[in-house]
Amino acid sequence: MAEFKDAIRAAGGKLEYLHQSDGRLAFQISGDMRALYMVAVSMDGLRLLDTVPAVGYGQAAVYPQPSVVAYVQSDEQGMWGRNCPACERYFRTTHIFHTSVCPYCAKPAPSLTFISKAQRLYIAASYDAFARAMLTGKNTSLDLADVTDATPAWHYAEEKQQTHFKCQTDGCDIETDILGIYGYCPRCGRTNARPAFNDAMTRMLTRWDQTDKTVTDQWFDIGVITWNGNAKIPPRAVRQLELPFITKMLQRRHILIHNSGIVDDDYIKLSSDKQVRLDERIRIPSNEAKHFVEVIREMGLNLLDGVEFGFEEA
Numbered sequence: 259m260a261e262f263k264d265a266i267r268a269a270g271g272k273l274e275y276l277h278q279s280d281g282r283l284a285f286q287i288s289g290d291m292r293a294l295y296m297v298a299v300s301m302d303g304l305r306l307l308d309t310v311p312a313v314g315y316g317q318a319a320v321y322p323q324p325s326v327v328a329y330v331q332s333d334e335q336g337m338w339g340r341n342c343p344a345c346e347r348y349f350r351t352t353h354i355f356h357t358s359v360c361p362y363c364a365k366p367a368p369s370l371t372f373i374s375k376a377q378r379l380y381i382a383a384s385y386d387a388f389a390r391a392m393l394t395g396k397n398t399s400l401d402l403a404d405v406t407d408a409t410p411a412w413h414y415a416e417e418k419q420q421t422h423f424k425c426q427t428d429g430c431d432i433e434t435d436i437l438g439i440y441g442y443c444p445r446c447g448r449t450n451a452r453p454a455f456n457d458a459m460t461r462m463l464t465r466w467d468q469t470d471k472t473v474t475d476q477w478f479d480i481g482v483i484t485w486n487g488n489a490k491i492p493p494r495a496v497r498q499l500e501l502p503f504i505t506k507m508l509q510r511r512h513i514l515i516h517n518s519g520i521v522d523d524d525y526i527k528l529s530s531d532k533q534v535r536l537d538e539r540i541r542i543p544s545n546e547a548k549h550f551v552e553v554i555r556e557m558g559l560n561l562l563d564g565v566e567f568g569f570e571e572a
Contacts, residue, residue, distance in 0.1 A: 275391040275398040293332040298325040328384035339374035339416040353444040361441030412414035482557040
């Protein structure tokens with residue numbers, strides 16, 4: 259299985275330019291190519307004009323004329339490397355037509371502008387092969403499986419990134435490989451944050467279940483209210499009379515963040531705060547905020563001492 263930064267080679271296969279009896283130049287593809295798409299190149303080989311859509315048998319594709327068609331095969335996983343024209347960051351994807359959205363900066367642009375630097379060399383080499391066939395009047399054949407790394411223009415490789423995700427938007431299903439965890443789908447622009455978050459939570463719950471079965475109950479006895487002390491650090495405990503204050507402040511934080519500070523039934527019930535009324539907008543005096551920080555620091559020290567030294571005392 260490919261790991262981060264591993265090279266993923268082009269799938270391989272055979273590409274032929276064949277002269278027809280009417281003087282036209284046709285092409286034939288065979289072998290192990292996983293997937294490919296076509297790009298229209300200007301007659302002088304200097305400009306990429308457009309991607310060429312695939313059509314059914316007997317149908318003619320519509321693309322800029324006059325031009326030369328170059329063929330870009332995928333890597334062994336059926337994906338193509340891309341470089342964002344705005345932020346220039348690299349990713350891989352199965353989306354190659356129409357407009358693309360950068361998974362990193364979310365800026366849209368024509369898919370043609372995302373073609374990677376390695377593929378531009380590949381397209382240039384394809385154009386050169388076509389030109390040679392036209393100028394010499396001879397068939398040109400290229401077996402990509404036999405080409406070595408000494409000719410990288412014909413045998414380019416993509417690079418495995420860190421997170422491979424499949425878009426879960428209905429009707430999309432585009433696959434993308436990015437650095438980091440979170441990104442946008444190059445086709446529909448939707449973020450993968452929701453499924454990535456759900457996956458992370460599932461992994462955490464799985465680890466919790468495994469730990470609950472294998473670790474002794476002593477691990478779960480570590481608390482934040484009391485530290486029993488050891489030879490170096492004396493006992494420490496949050497006073498019992500502080501507990502209602504802690505509960506009230508935690509509930510105040512909750513409605514400040516989630517309810518614009520407006521008192522609701524849940525706050526009155528959970529906080530036991532007798533000083534406020536329903537629908538009142540609360541404020542936290544500076545002296546209460548300062549005291550709450552001091553209490554939280556004491557609870558944090560209890561937790562850290564329990565984690566760092568608790569097992570030594572067992």
